[in-house]
Amino acid sequence: MPATPLSAGQVQEIQARVSYDINRAQRLLDISLAPIEALLDLSGTTAGMYCYKGDQRWLRFNPWVFATDMPLHLRDTVPHEVAHYAIHQQFGRRKVKPHGQEWQSLMVAMGANPSATYTADFSQIPVRRQRRHAYRCACRDHSVSTTRHNRIRAGRAIYRCSYCNHALAASGDSSVY
Numbered sequence: 001m002p003a004t005p006l007s008a009g010q011v012q013e014i015q016a017r018v019s020y021d022i023n024r025a026q027r028l029l030d031i032s033l034a035p036i037e038a039l040l041d042l043s044g045t046t047a048g049m050y051c052y053k054g055d056q057r058w059l060r061f062n063p064w065v066f067a068t069d070m071p072l073h074l075r076d077t078v079p080h081e082v083a084h085y086a087i088h089q090q091f092g093r094r095k096v097k098p099h100g101q102e103w104q105s106l107m108v109a110m111g112a113n114p115s116a117t118y119t120a121d122f123s124q125i126p127v128r129r130q131r132r133h134a135y136r137c138a139c140r141d142h143s144v145s146t147t148r149h150n151r152i153r154a155g156r157a158i159y160r161c162s163y164c165n166h167a168l169a170a171s172g173d174s175s176v177y
Contacts, residue, residue, distance in 0.1 A: 006063045047065040059081045131146050132144065137166040144168065
C-alpha cells in the first residue's frame with residue numbers, strides 16, 4: 001500500500017488552499033493569522049483536524065479521504081479546519097463551541113458548507129479494525145474491543161453492564177470476530 005494516494009500536485013493543491021483560506025479568514029475576521037503547517041498524516045475515516053498544543057498550531061488531513069473526492073474536500077474540509085483555527089485564534093477557549101454560531105458564520109462567509117460532518121463511502125479507505133472478544137454479564141452477551149479486553153486481562157480495568165451493573169467476564173469464546 002502506498003504511503004499516500006495523492007500526487008505531489010494534489011498535495012501542493014491542498015497546501016495552496018490552506019494558505020488561501022487562511023488569507024480569506026484573516027480578511028473576513030479582520031485578524032492576523034500566522035501560516036500553519038498542514039500535515040497529510042491522518043488515518044481512519046476522519047477527513048481533517050485542527051490541532052493545537054501550547055503555542056503550536058497545525059492542521060491534519062487524511063490523504064485517503066481526500067483521494068475519494070478532492071474537489072469536495074478542497075471546497076469544504078480545508079475551510080472547515082481553517083475556520084476552526086481562525087475562530088480559535090479570535091476567541092480562544094472563551095465559551096465558543098467548536099461548530100457554534102461563530103464558526104458557522106465564518107464558514108458561510110467563506111462559501112463553504114457549515115455542516116459539522118459529512119457522509120462518504122469509506123469502503124476503499126484503509127481502516128484498522130480491532131478484533132472483538134466475547135464477554136458476559138448476568139443478563140446478556142457483550143462484544144468487547146481488544147483494547148478493553150487487554151485492560152481487563154491485565155487487571156487495569158473492570159467494565160460493568162449498563163443494565164444489570166455486573167462486571168463483564170470473558171465467556172468461553174475468546175474471539176467473536
